[in-house]
Amino acid sequence: MTTILDDFSLEHPDNKNFGKTRRLKALSSRSSEFVEVEKLFSKGWQHPDKKKPKVSRIFKILASAQDLNGYHTYRAAVASSPSVKDRSKNPANEQLLFHGTNRYCSLGEDAGKSRLCHLSRCYLCRIIRSSFDISKCGSKHKFRRFGHGVYTTACSSKADDYSKNGEENSQFRAVLVSRVVVGNPHKRRFNATELTEPPCGHHSVLGEPGGDLNYEETVVYDNDAIRPAYLVIYGDAPAFKGNFKSLVVNLFKTPLAS
Numbered sequence: 546m547t548t549i550l551d552d553f554s555l556e557h558p559d560n561k562n563f564g565k566t567r568r569l570k571a572l573s574s575r576s577s578e579f580v581e582v583e584k585l586f587s588k589g590w591q592h593p594d595k596k597k598p599k600v601s602r603i604f605k606i607l608a609s610a611q612d613l614n615g616y617h618t619y620r621a622a623v624a625s626s627p628s629v630k631d632r633s634k635n636p637a638n639e640q641l642l643f644h645g646t647n648r649y650c651s652l653g654e655d656a657g658k659s660r661l662c663h664l665s666r667c668y669l670c671r672i673i674r675s676s677f678d679i680s681k682c683g684s685k686h687k688f689r690r691f692g693h694g695v696y697t698t699a700c701s702s703k704a705d706d707y708s709k710n711g712e713e714n715s716q717f718r719a720v721l722v723s724r725v726v727v728g729n730p731h732k733r734r735f736n737a738t739e740l741t742e743p744p745c746g747h748h749s750v751l752g753e754p755g756g757d758l759n760y761e762e763t764v765v766y767d768n769d770a771i772r773p774a775y776l777v778i779y780g781d782a783p784a785f786k787g788n789f790k791s792l793v794v795n796l797f798k799t800p801l802a803s
């Protein structure tokens with residue numbers, strides 16, 4: 546079988562300074578890739594009651610060609626499946642979708658904080674290191690609207706609802722953007738909590754707003770239907786209340802001569 550070396554692969558020539566212990570590549574805010582992901586984040590921020598935060602950093606998530614192999618094989622199988630309707634441009638219907646989870650370290654808070662931690666409760670680092678694992682699905686949220694799968698969404702403000710910091714004092718939050726093979730989705734407006742796979746002839750379940758949902762979600766049921774692709778760090782610095790003089794006084798605990 547031919548190994549595909551796409552630009553998420555550690556073996557790709559663009560990524561020669563990276564390796565097993567360096568998996569995050571900071572993107573320049575001027576790069577087209579940064580702009581594209583930032584646009585997705587901005588467009589996906591749909592909750593009217595949540596202020597849209599500023600994107601601070603975006604990292605590309607690299608993995609070994611071996612770890613990406615299962616994804617490429619699955620994507621090719623879906624692309625050639627008889628149930629796929631549009632074979633022209635994106636036959637596997639591959640999409641970039643958001644996922645929010647727990648972060649118990651300061652990963653991504655500045656460009657230098659790009660090493661993954663080993664805390665078992667830090668799901669963010671675990672997913673970046675070894676991708677999604679459906680057997681762990683539901684370990685955080687017991688209710689599974691469309692059954693036993695990996696949940697993603699085009700709605701970044703919905704993923705934000707699931708993005709939790711263990712370190713309460715951080716001004717930043719993080720969401721993952723993943724490559725997802727959506728294929729031919731089964732569209733549903735109502736819950737189906739017993740699903741363990743998409744209905745025959747489909748590759749995913751697409752929950753549409755209108756019935757039980759307020760915002761879209763897409764569920765896949767195969768570990769190889771998804772790989773984390775980007776880490777988006779966002780948030781606004783807390784506004785400083787007070788004037789410069791009181792800041793200096795507080796910092797040095799000495800009154801200033803007036």
Ligand SMILES: [Zn+2]
Nearest residue numbers: 650662667670
């Ligand atoms: Zn971590």
